[in-house]
Amino acid sequence: MNNAAVSVIGLGEMGRALADALITAGYCTTVWNRSAAKADDLAARGAVRATTVEEAVLASPLSIVCLLDYDVVDAILRPAAGALHGRTLVNLTNGTPDQARQTEAWAEDHGTAYLDGGIMAIPSTVATSQAFVLYSGQRAHFEAHKETLEVLGSAKYLGADAGIAALYDLALLSAMNVMFDGFFHSVAMATSHKEGNAVGFTELLVPWLTSMAQVMPAFAADVDSDAEPVLAQGLDVVLASVRNMAQASRDAGVRAEYFEQSAATLEKLLAEGLTAYTAPVVMRHLRTSS
Structure with missing residues (x-):
């Protein structure tokens, strides 16, 4: 051969x-x-x-x-x-x-x-x-x-685990998929206005998302660490924002199920006595088992 x-x-x-x-x-x-x-x-x-x-x-x-x-x-x-x-x-x-x-x-x-x-x-x-x-x-x-x-x-x-490449592959693709879903949702909202257009809005969106992506390594470090998270927001502040996104979506004639579900989750976390929105908190909620 x-x-x-x-x-x-x-x-x-x-x-x-x-x-x-x-x-x-x-x-x-x-x-x-x-x-x-x-x-x-x-x-x-x-x-x-x-x-x-x-x-x-x-x-x-x-x-x-x-x-x-x-x-x-x-x-x-x-x-x-x-x-x-x-x-x-x-x-x-x-x-x-x-x-x-x-x-x-x-x-x-x-x-x-x-x-x-x-x-x-x-x-x-x-x-x-x-x-x-x-x-x-x-x-x-x-x-x-x-x-x-x-x-x-x-x-x-x-x-050596033959399954880890597939796991990472699908995890990376899931991030891409959710990102594109977010892109389409945001464009649907922006173009609901009579003066809105997808190209002009996207010229604002791309640098915004690029800037926010720089926060991901810090979130990741908080997930891996046993120390108090470095990045934290008030759960009540995040909930208020998510509720506004849901209402603005509905007002624009755009489906708001994602934000409605997110708001319900945040309300549940607040009811459990949590006050800080952090990466470890999000991870614990996403996982179906401990």
């Missing part, structure tokens, strides 16, 4: 971006996809088109999988289990921590080194300074292929 050979299984937008990055970096890249036509552009750039998953796996010591979900991963890889023996499988499919651990156990049962990963990039930023990829699993597997994995984006190893 050629140590400069890599196989990419799954050629959606992200899979094609991964394969393109490897081709650009000079790797002998074998590709496979259920819809063979998705490999046409890559083949024109020098990729080797495999006709079966087994053929793709056997072509390289390292196979990178990027598919829709773990059910598809299972359906595609199980028939190729024998071909995977003695090789390394890096699964960059989005999924849950438990799915990652189960897939690692299956791979190990078939003599396959396994890494699970999460791609923190969009296809257009793969292989740029903006991209990083999370990996978890046995460190030896990561170190053996780190140079290749760095081609896709900064490779960040998180630990």
